[in-house]
Amino acid sequence: SFGCQGKCKEYVVEDGELSTVCYRPEGLDQLLQQTKFTRRELQILYRGFKNECPSGVVDEETFKLIYSQFFPQGDSSTYAHFLFEAFDTHKNGMVSFEDFVTGLSIILRGSVTEKLNWAFNLYDLNKDGFITKEEMTDIMSSIYDMMGTCTYPCMQNDAPKEHVDNFFQKMDKNKDGVVTIEEFLESCQKDENIMQSMHLFDNVI
Template sequence: MGSTSSSRNHVPNAQELLQETGFSAAHLLRLYERFEFLDRDGRGQLRPDDFEAVRELAMNPIGGRIIGAFFPPGQETVDFPTFVRILAHFRPTEKNRARDGAQTEPANSRTGKLKFAFQLYDLDRDGKISRAELLQVLRAMMGIEVTEEQLQSIAERAIQEADLDRDDAISFDEFRKSLEKVNIDHKMSIRFLK
């Protein structure tokens, strides 16, 4: 039986990732093992199709969008440190956790989680969620359970309620304000690391 710290030695950028993401050494090691499992050909980089092995993503109606969040425009692969930084958005928020010398909010802060969620809707990455983008996500999430007319109605109501500046789109600030009362930590937490 090796210790977690000795096992961690083969994890790339381990100390930096522990500090930056707040994952424990055991969680980081578990994520590295998961990354290696997904990296079927051992190239140290994941492509979008490597995520097909994650059953929960395959079953999620917006799984493709979640996978896409790992790959910024023009980036076709993701390395282990990037993989961990993305997954840090889904860590439960620790209310009293102080980050030594941190200049930015942690990925698992309320704002970090909201920014991640926002990008799942902002398909063209212009900083706004248009009615068309909202409809596209709603179609994927609801599928054949609702009619097109119902989808249009849901999108219209969401835009009306959230669009405070009346530009017919939802900015990040409007998105954040519309979700003030939502427990985003509960909705965007992966508990498999416990």
């Protein structure tokens, strides 16, 4: 993890103020190779991460608390749970800065295929390599809950189910009741409507 070592401090000037960004050079260099962020961006992200999470890792409750501040109009706890599990790549109940910034790099700077792979992993709640209708319905419902009535004043209760039925009709090519990564990638990349629907998630990650 990124620890604070006196000899590794780098001083930067922002708005006339001298401030310290602290990191382990070997950790930063590794993340420069693994992500699509610049050295400066990684330093800024790290400082923000450490401000919110002084211990250097986030547990699920802290993650939910941070997320709820961004979506006060709805209940973001279920979606934050799903998102936390997608970021928690080591499955240890903690998201480190490395976990966070690696996922963020894919979401913000990844290719279409990389983003879709990440989204597939998010929807595949039990991580068995398939997305079921139930899993996608759970995700959609959590998003609608989070966005709240302020965003969707006329939303019907069955809107998430209709959204999922529409997805599955297009994605489940062999009609076996599950969507594989191959079906997911092919459907999303070939169908402009699905790609536009995917932009719903740009605002909630």
